[in-house]
Amino acid sequence: MLLGENELILGLIKSLRPHHWTKNLLVFAGYIFTIQYPHPPGTILRVCAAFAAFCAISGVVYIINDIADIERDRKHPKKCRRPIASGSVPVSVALAFALVLAGAALAGGYWLGLGFGVLLSTYFVLMLAYSALLKHVVIVDLLVIAAGFVIRASAGAVVINVQISPWLLVCTTLLALFLGLAKRRGELFQLEEGGEFRQTLTQYNGPMLDQMLSISAAACLMGYFLYTFSPSPITGKTHTYMMATVPFVIYGIFRYLFLIYNRNAGDSPERLLIEDKPLLLSVVLYVITAVIALRIE
Numbered sequence: 001m002l003l004g005e006n007e008l009i010l011g012l013i014k015s016l017r018p019h020h021w022t023k024n025l026l027v028f029a030g031y032i033f034t035i036q037y038p039h040p041p042g043t044i045l046r047v048c049a050a051f052a053a054f055c056a057i058s059g060v061v062y063i064i065n066d067i068a069d070i071e072r073d074r075k076h077p078k079k080c081r082r083p084i085a086s087g088s089v090p091v092s093v094a095l096a097f098a099l100v101l102a103g104a105a106l107a108g109g110y111w112l113g114l115g116f117g118v119l120l121s122t123y124f125v126l127m128l129a130y131s132a133l134l135k136h137v138v139i140v141d142l143l144v145i146a147a148g149f150v151i152r153a154s155a156g157a158v159v160i161n162v163q164i165s166p167w168l169l170v171c172t173t174l175l176a177l178f179l180g181l182a183k184r185r186g187e188l189f190q191l192e193e194g195g196e197f198r199q200t201l202t203q204y205n206g207p208m209l210d211q212m213l214s215i216s217a218a219a220c221l222m223g224y225f226l227y228t229f230s231p232s233p234i235t236g237k238t239h240t241y242m243m244a245t246v247p248f249v250i251y252g253i254f255r256y257l258f259l260i261y262n263r264n265a266g267d268s269p270e271r272l273l274i275e276d277k278p279l280l281l282s283v284v285l286y287v288i289t290a291v292i293a294l295r296i297e
Contacts, residue, residue, distance in 0.1 A: 016059030119154060146180060
């Protein structure tokens, strides 16, 4: 009996897709890019709580999506192994768990502040709409994914009451579009494996995605370059030392393109970030360099 309960708990945890939580690290951006300014005690704890709230609410969306797509997932070569699709987690248990977790996450979000709670709720509704309808609308599906990233970044700034830089939102949007296009390209190349796929994916094609990837990568790099050369919206001063982070951004984008085209690895950006050591190292070095650069300004 205990073994069965442990398997059920493990299945519920897997249904939350913890490997996707790396996306929610974006809520720390507001804190990192204002680290040179004094913050009240407990600020980092508020950001960690915001991160936990987004992990919980995004996990709820994944569970609801798995319940809605259970029949399609059972015919997919990889998704059939998901706990809900495989039957290791009953639908009724998964739904009850999702409702409780959603209530707790939203309550915690509004406890952190009205603004953060509204953004968390907006993200939740938008992702539910994406799962139910918007993921079936070509190009709109990419814009919704990008909006989800922007909401995370904005929420991370709102929860600690710091001004949101327009450049943070611009760079976040462009990077999200780049990752979303890479994911669509990876999924498109997996169609040959069989199983059922949503029809939207068939409306994309390799040449179109390659062109969009080139545009988004170039725009992302240019947007970040302009950020490092532009005055801060808070102090009016330029981020002189932040220019030292540019090589890491260039390497990260180019390394990702290398993995996309040489290994067809773009279908799972959250796993790629963890599993590809050079890419992970470039991100870590970027964060360290950015913190040092902002501290010494």
